[in-house]
Amino acid sequence: MRTCARWWGRGGSPLRSSGILLLLVPPFLLALQLLVVGPLLPRASRVGEGAVAFSVISIEPERNSRQRGSPSRRPGLEQELGPRTLALQRWAAxxxxxxxxxxxxxxxxxxxxxxxxxxxxxxxAQATQPPADSPHWLLCAEDWLLPLEDRPCVAYSFSMDGGDAEFLKTVSLLGCEVHSFDPSNSNASGGHLGNSLASNHGDGGVVSQHKMWLEWRVPRKRKNKTRGNLGSVSQTLADVMAALGHHTVHFLYADLLSAEWRVFQNWIESGTLQSVHHLVATVHLQWAGFEVGGTNEEVLRYWFSVLQGLQASGLKLVHSSAGEGHSVLKQTVANAHSSYTLSWVNTRY
Structure with missing residues (x-):
């Protein structure tokens, strides 16, 4: 035993030195890897003073449909269907x-x-040639863009100032199932949204009123939405459609009082626009809009990026009507108006 102990004592020093070297090798390799690869890794984005308060990455559609839980698609349709991410366009100059x-x-x-x-x-409700004067809005009545007579027609209107009266009249005369949304409307059916959203069972020409509004923030913990069941007075368009049991909205009117930019972004990124055939919406230019920040130039570039996202989703502009005033981001501009009511049609449905 003493002989063994003396042998280990004499030979232990080199072994201990080798063991220490082996222990030092992994940390050294890890540090070397971080030095080489670290600069290539994406950095976390920061929102500083004057930064634009929205996320823009790429307009490419989700390539791995299985991760989204969406069905597989035919080759060549990736640019037309499905969710996409809003892309920030280049500067105009x-x-x-x-x-x-x-x-x-x-x-x-x-x-x-x-x-x-x-x-x-x-x-x-009768199709005519385009009028000589410029009305507030127009719906394109080409045969291939209108709902089939033997199929149900659905129309939504989001307005708080009563400016949608003529729209409601038009879609009612067309025999559509019509839903009007206004959080300030005391005449909305009931205070419980479940009963309110179930009030119209497909009766053509009947306007169901709902005391609720559009949301652009997607809840982190989403519960399954059933027909006629919503949990608050503010919901995304996708959740509203699910609660009403609608897969398509043929005509949609929206005057969202400067919330339209963020709502549009939600529709673009969620793919909801694929289910909207005709869109009449007012865009407001007086100020940046809800949850939109940055310099005036950054805000304008963001607005244009949203408009490009609408076009990439299949919407084409068919009519434009200027509103009152000449204020853009709190600046008076002679060749621009404070708001515009735009009429789009979806050519990809």
Whole structure:
């Protein structure tokens, strides 16, 4: 035993040295890996003073449909269907410019992308040629864009100022199942949203009123929405449709009082726009809008990015009507108006 102990004592030092070296090798390799690969890793984004308070990454659709739980799609349809992420467009000029960004937006929203030979004017259910004067909005009445007569027609309206009266009249005369949403409406059926959303059972021409509004924030913990069952006075469009049992909204009117930019972004990113055939919406330019921040140039670029996202989702502009005032982001601009009511049609449904 003493001989063994003396042998281990004489030979132990080199072994201990080798063991220490072996212990030091993994940390050294890890540090070397971090030094080489670390700079290539994406950094966490920070929102500092003057930064734009929204997320823009890429407009490419989700490539792995299994991760989303969505059904597989045919090759070539990835650019047309499914959720996408809003992409921030390039600057209109070589450097940030208020007038360059504004002129790009005004040019875009005042130039129709689709000419309709027959239209539905406000308050009218008979298709006619486009009127000589410029009405508040128009619905494109080409045969291939209107609901089939033997299938149910669904219409939604989100408005708090009563400006949707002619829209409600038009879609009611068309025989649509009509739902009007206004959180300030004391005449809405009942105080419980479940009963309210179940009040219309497909009766054509009947307007069901709901005391609720649109939300653009997706709840972290989403419960299964059943027909006629919603949990608060503010819900996403997808949840409203699910609660009402609708897979398609043929006509949608929205005057969201400056919340439209964030709501539009939600529709783009969630893919909800694939279920909306005609959209009439007012965009407000007086201020940045709810939960939108940054410099004036950044806000204008974000607005244009949203408009591009609508187009990428299949919407084409058929009519534009300017509102009152000439204030854009609290600045007076002679060649622009404070609001515009835009009429789109979805050419991809």
């Amino acid at each position: 070589d450097k940030p410019s208020f007038m360059a960004e504004l002129n790009r937006i005004i040019t875009y929203i005042t130039k129709p992308q689709l000419n309709c030979s027959r239209v539905l004017s406000p308050g009218q």
